[in-house]
Structures are given as C-alpha cells and as structure tokens.
Amino acid sequence: MSKKKWVILLTMLTILTLVLTACGGGGSAQQKNASGGSQGTVEITFVNWATAEEATKQQMLDVIKEFEKQNPGIKVKNVPIPVGEQLNQLTIMTTGGNAPDIAQVHFDVGISLAAMGALEPNDNLLSKEFLDDVNKKLYDFGMYEGKHYLIPWVGHPLGFWYNKKLLQEAGLDPNNPPQTMDELTKAMEIIKQKLPKDVVPLQIDTTIRTLGLSHEWSFMSAFGTVPVDGDKVQANQMGPYAEWLRMLVQKGYTLPGKKFGEFRPLAAQNRLVFGFDGPSFKGIIQSFDKSITDEKFYETWGVTTLPVGVDKKPYSAPDDHNLAIFKASKHKEAAAKFAEFLARSDFSIKTYVIPLGFLPTVQSAVQRFPKEFSDPARKAYVEKVVPAEVRLPYGPNYSKIATVVMAGMQEVITTNKPIPEILNNVQTKLEGIIHGK
C-alpha cells in the first residue's frame, strides 16, 4: 500500500476516534441536564450496600420510600453495590465523571475518597439540631485535614462476644469472660483441651484486606503497639503481638486466612467461643438459624469489650457506616437532608437501625426509644464498646498500609521466618509509604 493511503487512513481513524469520544461526552452531559431540571423535583443518587444485602434490603427501601413521601421534591435513585467494592466502584464512578450524590461508606473508604478530593466537606450542609445531637466522637472520626466529610449513620463497633454455653462446657465461668489477654489465652488453651476438635476458640480476621487490619487493630492495641501511630512507624516493635498471633494459628485457636464474616456460620452452629464482631452479630446469627430466638441467643451469647492488655484499656475498632456527600453532586442540600433522615429520623431508627441491631449515632435516640435500648447487648455496646473505639490511620495511604501490615501478619502465621525479620521488613516498607522514598 502506498504511503498516501496510509496517511489518509490514519487521518480517518483519528477523526473517527475524536468524533466518537465527543459524541459520548455530549450524550452524557445532556442526560444529566434532563434528570436535574424537571419540574422542581431533584433526583439524588444513593450508592449503598444496605440494599445489596438481603438482610437489610427491604428495611432500607422502606426508609427511602418514607423519605420520598416526606420530601415530595426529592427522588432517591438507589444504586446497590457489594460492601467489598465500595472504594473501587466509587473511585471509578468519580474518576469517570459519574459520581453519585451520596454514598454509604466505611471510615477508611470515606477518608480515602476525601483524600482523593471526591467529597464535599459537610459542616455547612448539616442542620444545627443534627450537629448538636450527633455522637461527637464518631463525628470527629470523619475529619480529614481539618475538614469534616463523613456523616455518622449507624454505629457498628466491634465488641467481644463470648459463648456462655461453650464456656460452661469447658468448665469456665460463663458469666465471667476473660478480662485480659493472658486470661483469654489461658481460656483458649482450656477450650482446646476440653471441647470437641471442631470448636474454634477465637474469631480473628487474618486476610490481606483493609477490613482485616481494622479487625486486628484492637488486638494489636491491646498488645501495646500499633504499626502506625500518626507519623510514627513502629511495626518493628510489634513482637509480642506477632508472637501471640503465630501461637494462635499454631495451636489452632483460630482459622487462618478467614474473613471475620466467615466465622459467623460457626457461631450459628455453636462452634465459636469468642467472637469479635459488631452489634449486628445477633441478627446475622439469627438469619443463619431461624430457630434462635432473642431469648435463646442471649442465653448463649454475652458481649463486652475486648480483653485488655498491657495498658489495661479496652479497645474497639469502628466498623461504622457513614454517609458521604460528593463534591460533584448538584443537589448537596437534598443529599444532606437525606443523610439526616437516615441517621436521625424516628422512622429510620425504628425501621432500620434498631431492628437490624445497629447502634444509633445520635444521642437522642436512647431517650426516644428507651425500651429498645434496654436490651443487654445494645446496652453493653452503648455503654462500653463505643467509648473504646479508636481511629485507625485512615488517609490516602491507608490501603497501602493495610496491605503491608496484613501481608506481614500473614507471613507471621504462614511461615517460620523469625518474627523480627518479618517485622523489620514491614517497618521498612511502611516507612517507605509514609515518609516517601
């Protein structure tokens, strides 16, 4: 083929590409206008996993319907996504120019999005009543670089669940769960000796996931050292925790490499002794085995704070659900209104928060629904677990930190490498991430 033909061809190609991309852009722009402008109603897009999970779907849809009823000017477009894909999907949507107005996020995801510049600071969007009523501690967890981004919706901190029946079978006091890490270790030893082989003493997430890190974080705290504390990298001092973790796996006190959710079926089969899970633990177990009534559940399970370690302080990690309003949103006020409705309205607390076992994030809820909060587990959560929550090193590097730390922890439990060597390696990598190279 001659040179000239190639040139023509290439030009055609280029032009076509340009035309096609231009068309694509134009199309979506038009679409946006159309949805936004029609007769005074606005439509807000709500990305969430509440409607992606069977256990919470119907309640969530009911709440949305009620919101639309009370606010005739606002329509909510519901976009369900799996919980594990929130960061991924929201990042892609945002970079693709297709960001939602509001989304359900965990702290780590929310802060990452904030760091990306995807979110709108929301102090000025929220009403004074809401700001006065909201749990201050959880609210502050949603700060990034001096601005506030994450509106607390429901509390879901991790508490220490203990199986009274199994404790009794092992000859331990069912009403006096281990108070310290040493007691916990001792109890697991006895359990391993006395109970059948398929009973798993402890629920602990050792996957290489951000969720894994947030699950292990409280244990790390109890052993005195977390890998990253502000700007300080101290993974090389995590020896005692790493030794303990390795021992857990070697002695079969837990199932290595499992997500913490994978321990829940065991709990439903009465094969888990100590769980470290959120307040929805009860609802989930009941959904596995419908024959477990509330009464039966409380006969078996009690909840308190994680056993304490060197500093005698109990720790809990936030697995709470927040709402984030996106910078690209055209209807931020409407979105904020929706967020307040979800977190604070009677309807939402009655329909969604309480039945599903979550904790409300507004202080007035306990007064508004005194009866519901007399439940022993919820009481323990509100009084003991929530105060024990600590903030993890959320931020733009969180995901990298989690990968490095959890890979290190997996190395601890899957290899025989000397622990200092593993931890030093983690230390170097974390320093690289945090202080740059």
Add this chain to the structure above:
Amino acid sequence: MANKPDRILEEVGRRGFPRLPLPFLLVFPAIFVLSIVILYPLISSSFLSLFHYELTKPNEVEFNFLTNYNNMLHDDTFWLAFKNTLIFTGVSVVVSLVIGLIGAIAIDQLPERFAGLRGVVLVPWIIPGVVVGFLFMLIFDVEVGVANVILKHSGIIKEFLPWLMDEHLAMIAVIVANIWNQVPFYILMFTAGLKAIPMDVKEAAIVEGASRWQEFIHVTLPYLRGILVITSLLMVIRNFNNFPIIYTMTGGGPVFSTTTLVIYIYRLAFEQFNLGYASAVGIVWCGVLLMVSMIYVKMLYKQVHG
C-alpha cells in the same frame, strides 16, 4: 478469480470512492475497533507509566520519567509476582498438556456408546473462572474441604492442611484448580488432533512392528506436534493473565505467594489506586506477553503455510 473483487472495487473507486483493495476494506472495521479498545489503553498506559500518579493523592501527580520502572527493579513483590506468574503458567501448561493428552487418548478409544462422556468432560471448561475459584476454595478449605478429607482418608496426610494459608500449598491449590478448569480445552484440541490422524498411518506403524507406545511416539505425537505447540502457547498467554481463579481462591495470598503479575497490577491499580506504577508493571507484563504472542503467531503461520 482472485483479482475479480478487486477489479469491482476499482470500478467503484472510479465513481468517487477512495480506491482501496478489498482485503484492506474487509479488515478495516476490525483494525479500527481494535485500535480503539486495545491501542488506546496501551498508549495511554505507557504514557501514565511515566508519571507518579496516585488517585488518592491528586495533588502529587508529576512526570517522573522512568522512576516507576526503576522502582520495579527494587520491588521484591514485583519480582515475586513475576516468578509466581512463571511458575503458575509453566506448571499449569505442562501438567494440563500431559493430562489433556492422556485424556484425549482415553476418550478417543472410548466405544461409540460412551460418546456422551466427551460432553461431560468438557464441563469444567464452560464454568466461569470465578465459580471455579469458589468451588476450589471450598474444596481446599482447611475446615470443611473435601481435599483434606480425601487425602486424610487415603493416608497421604495425617492432619488437615491449611491449603490456602500455606505459601507452597496455596500455589499448588490454585494450580490444581486452574488445571481442572482448562484440561478440557487441551482434551478438546487433542481429540480434534487425534481425529485428524489417518487410521491407516497408525496401522501401518503397528503392522511394521511398532508397539502401541512406539506408534504413539513415532506417529501420533508427530502428528500432534503442531497442535501441541499452538495449544501450549495459547495457554501460556491465557494463563499469563489468568485472574479470576487466583483472585477468588487466595486473593494472591497468603502474603504474596500466589500473587501473579495480573493480581499485582489489579491490587496496585484498584486497591491502592497507584495508577502510574500499576501502568508501568502493566507495560512490562504486556511486553512479555507480546513476545510470547509473537512466537505464537509465527508458529501459527508456520502451521498454516507448511
């Protein structure tokens, strides 16, 4: 004959259309689509690979030329992923090849009334990778997995093994899953190959004094050589970017012991949003794949044109 359509088009050309030869016009749509869906991402990622670009740090985007590539040289996870890719691909291909060949021969000798079995053998091939991953995640589960149960009952292991939580066993487990998934493809290819071998040539060898084994080595195998080479190369390429099975089974773990290059790239790009570095690794990976593909195309060409 061959010139005729050409001439018709030249006629058309005279009436005002650009004069392009027919074959070119025919491949044009394909080339066009390919250049958009393949070339564009390729070019844009080679471009991206020269930047420090993390989505989580929008203020720190900067051109840093070959720094990403340089970092790769010192990134032990990258080298581990590279090694894992080679192990995963190499072992999968070689073992599947042998099993596939044996399977194909067995099926080939099946009496006609068992022909239905051929269909059954293909089933693993049509199961999506994610499903295969889940299936084998359960099979190799430390608690309830049948792999442990079977191995223990047959006395091969004494204690249940944490297949997916041991750096060596995990690789074995994902390879086993992968082989299970793709052996049918080899069987399919080899069955076709075996069918194409004239019966009388095999019989000639037998009559001349070859044992079944000698016949296999001297007649069947040479006939299958082309298919063997092409199938292996095809599968090398396929396994090089095999994502779903590994990702669902181990997520690349424990630690990074089953992290292959694709998994690594995925983690870099979609979990850490380190797009610049992910692109750089992607380009290197593409380069390796391109070399294999070129060998493949060459072989294919040789096969077709004698």
Add this chain to the structure above:
Amino acid sequence: MAGVKLAGVSKVFGNTTAVARTDLEIKDGEFLVLVGPSGCGKSTTLRMIAGLETPTEGDIYIGDRKVTNLEPKDRDIAMVFQNYALYPHMKVFDNMAFGLRLRKVPRQEIEARVKEAAEILGIAHLLDRFPKQLSGGQRQRVALGRAIVRHPQVFLMDEPLSNLDAKLRVQTRAELIKLHQRLKTTVIYVTHDQTEAMTMGTRIVVMKDGVVQQVGTPKEIYNNPVNIFVAGFIGSPPMNFIKGIIENTNGKLLFKAKGITLPLPATDMAVPSNTEVILGIRPESLAIVNGENNGTQSISCEVEVVENIGSETIIHARTQGKEEVVIKASGFDKAPQMGMVMKVKASQGNMHLFDAQSGTCLITFAILA
C-alpha cells in the same frame, strides 16, 4: 516365505457379518487376488491376516504358525495401504527404514536394504524427500518399498493401485507382477477391479457379502464360473444373461426365450422340461451372422448403441424379449448402425446355463463353431 491358511474364519461387526466362515489356503509364493464388489469383506479378510482385526471365530496360520492371537508385529507380514499411509513427518528413507529400525536391524544393513529396494522401484533419487513432495505414483512406490525392505513372509496389499490414473495403474500392475516374480514372496492382493484380478493373480478368490464364491486360476474362473454372480463379475463387458426355459426332448436340450430357440450341445445332465434357466454367454463369444443363413441357431436383435473402442467394437442390442445383449467383435468393414436389426450367434468359448432361482451354474458347454 510362507503360505497362509484361513480355517473357518469369520468376522462379525455388530450385526453385519463382514466375513462368513471362510476356509482358504494360500500357497507359498502365490499371488492371490481377493476380488469382489465394495463391502464384500475383502479388506476385512486382509486385515484379519495382518492382525489389525481379530476374527470372531476360526484360526489363521502363516506358514505353520497359528497367528490368530498374535500382534501384527509378530506375524512377519508387510502391508501396503490404499492411501499409502506414509509417515508424513519422515523422509522417504526414514519411511522405508522405520520398520527395520524398530527391529533393531544394524544401520549398515538398513541402508543397504533401503538402497536395494529403492533401486528396484526406481526411487533412489527421492530418498531425501518428504512424502508430500512426491507424486501419487512415487508415493505408491515408497509404500511398496517400505514393504519390500522388510523381507516379510507375506505381502498384504489393499487396493494399492486404486489411487493411480489409468495409465499408471496398468504400468504399475506390470511392475508388480515383475516384482513378484523376482521376490517370489506370497502376496495377498485386494482389488475390486476384475481386470486387475485377472491379469495379476495366480489364483483369484471371488467374494460376495462376506462369502467366498469361487477360488481358482483366472482361467478357471473365466471359463467355469460357479454361479451367475462370478460369471457376471468377471469379464468386461460382463456376460450376457438371457432368461428362458429348457425344452428337453429325449435328452436333446432346447433353450427357449421370446424370439429365441437355441438348440444346446449334447450333455449328460438331465434337465427336465420347462426348467426356468438363465443362459449366459460372454460378449466376446458372440458373433454377427452375415446374411440370412443358419436361421435357427441365431438370435435376432435390434442395435441400440455402438461403442467403438479402437480395435474392438462393442454393440449393445436388444432381443425381441427386450433383454439386453452386448457383443464384442472386431474386424468390421462396416459396423452395424443404430436401429438396425441383425442376427448374432454363439461362435466360440463357453455357454452357461444357470438355475434361475439359485443362480448356480447347471451346465457349461463349449461352443462348437
């Protein structure tokens, strides 16, 4: 070298009987041709001798060894296939040397034997080529060469010439005969072409539906076919058959059909009157009668097609009873024309009477000119 014996051999595939209980003895050094229409079981017979099929019943002997259950490699036979079955990935030399190598024949000897065979077959210059670089005829020779180098006890050939063009086939036929005379090895040769059978075979076995119809020298089979099938199968153009009845007046036989009354030569056979028979007479045994003489012994018929094939002319005609008669004749000054009515009579060779029901030959008469 050895003879081959089949004792009560049969082969059944599912519900087709490919070969029915067959007894056959092939003498050492013989060139035996198995002939018959497609699907009659020739290949199956050959393959059983080769060991590629196991007989359903009966035994096979090569020399005095019973080989029924031996592997092909232990039978010391060589086979030439219809499609040559050369190994495409081996050069001609290696194709020919393959069997010898398997038998661990020393290298020098292999080379000598391959060279010798290549010389005999005139393919010495092709030893360095691959099969696909050869013409059909050359491949055929390589296939033969591959069999020859082995010096087997028996050659088995399954339609080895059928993929060659007519001229090459005739030429190779002659070469094969020469080769056989030179090597003196037993050959069992399968063909469905009766000309090949007639020209090549020391003896011929005619088969039909898995059953051997007749075994004999070409001459025996040509002159004394045992039934209407063999009579019709051997010879080209095929034998004419005319339906009719016998009139027996005191031992004098008369064949009668519409428009035909043919007195038959004297015979000892007692055929009762009104027996339905078929008269068989070869086209080359008929001659056109000039003029009107000899009215009673001639058959009158109308010419339909005249084929002139050089030295000979083949005339297709129809009797008054609408039966087709083919006449092969030569040396016409003026060949008969289409539509012409002419008279023909038996002039040489044999005439056969077949039982109309069973088809077996009742009597064969020599025609007295």
